Amino acid sequence: MTERHVLGLSGGKDSAALAIFMRQHFPERDIHYFFTDTGKELPEVYEFLGRLEGFLGRPIEYLNPNRGFDFWLRQYNNFLPSPNTRWCTRQLKLEPFKRWVRPWLNDGDTVISYVAIRADEDHREGMVAQHENMHVRLPFREHGIDKSGVVEILEASGLGLPAYYSWRSRSGCTFCFFQQKIEWVRLKQVHPDAFEAAKAYEKTALEHGSPFTWSQRESLEELERPERMAQIQADYELRKQREMARRRPNPLRQQLEGAVDIDDLFLEDEGGGACLVCHK
Known part of the structure; x- marks a missing residue:
């Protein structure tokens, strides 16, 4: 049995800063970095992930859903996803991740997932682990790192913020319904x-x-x-x-x-x- 460490990247500032933080403070941990690619991402996201990959010095694994957005839109009778019916998150993000870690869990390995919830986000909780061998860790909360701390980590690394932050508040699909x-x-x-x-x-x-x-x-x-x-x-x-x-x-x-x-x-x-x- 093996202990697996995984860290999901969204193309946003928090998860990128967490990857940098873990690389700098826990270099002995063999962390698998992954990005779940919906195929509907901003070009700035791919550019930023490429630069982050160079800093980390190891590959970011791209997880792809078996079926794309167009397929699932038809499955849901052409009803758009919304804050109350987030089928896009379930089918294009969560399911690919579950398929990726399932062989490890089936082999009895322990999977530790690092999630970028900051110390100033008391209202947020990480993904609830649905397997006894899956454990979720929140390093930013454990180490008291807030939003300003995230920006400091990115600036000190030389990466800075993803380019889309000049006009958009978050990563995610180009048509995300959470946009203002x-x-x-x-x-x-x-x-x-x-x-x-x-x-x-x-x-x-x-x-x-x-x-x-x-x-x-x-x-x-x-x-x-x-x-x-x-x-x-x-x-x-x-x-x-x-x-x-x-x-x-x-x-x-x-x-x-x-x-x-x-x-x-x-x-x-x-x-x-x-x-x-x-x-x-």
């Missing part, structure tokens, strides 16, 4: 082809009676109207100004804490939340 409306606007601006693909999925779903649109209470066709996009951008800038005025500057950590990012400004009815498997 401002992120849909920016997706159209930065990756117009991905926006058009999302719009096509939505149109097909609505034609088949799906009760969901990607963005709550309006379709992407409605959202992309110039006057609506202008309103969304203006509302976002107003929220950003209010948040900046509310904050108390910390001269010792001004670079890390003075900036306002999209994640700080999400509205409950505009997205927010997010699946740990996809976004950490």
